[in-house]
Amino acid sequence: GAVVSQHPSRVICKSGTSVKIECRSLDFQATTMFWYRQFPKKSLMLMATSNEGSKATYEQGVEKDKFLINHASLTLSTLTVTSAHPEDSSFYICSAGLGSGSNQPQHFGDGTRLSIL
């Protein structure tokens, strides 16, 4: 079946470091991928929509200069948390639809647990 791979699964780094998270669709092409953030025991909050070959669409309140998104190919989107601070610590998870049609369910990566010291 369709699989979305997310890497790394866990990152611990010092404040001020930039961290890159990759999201890959392994056996299908995804023109659109989504990045979510999740706090413990809370729901997934959409951060941005990643569009292949064009700029990402950010949700209100999400700093685009803080959370850089690149979707350079049909199988890879990256989220870079720039100059990370402890308040950026969270669980980040990506998803991709199986096809361009909206009737396809989204498949999720396994998430990245980011801890900023």
Added chain:
Amino acid sequence: AQTVTQSQPEMSVQEAETVTLSCTYDTSESNYYLFWYKQPPSRQMILVIRQEAYKQQNATENRFSVNFQKAAKSFSLKISDSQLGDTAMYFCAFMKANQAGTALIFGKGTTLSVSS
């Protein structure tokens, strides 16, 4: 704007029993999709079941079934013969139809605990 409401933050059930998780939503769209996702302690997001709004028949996947009431904008999940492995956080989600590249809108989730 679309909203999804899950009014039960926590639920508990004994093994082999049946439990129903509630979900209501609000939308002005006539065509859309509804989903239930499961997130166990591993934090993987697992699709449990989905329903197309234009279909009147309730979706069923093995022990999981939904009660979809379009007029009432209600989409509850029934888990029959509960198993310990069903322990997880369950999210109800909404997605517009006929619009490629649309994100899911999630409810706040219900934490389900299944005990022996």
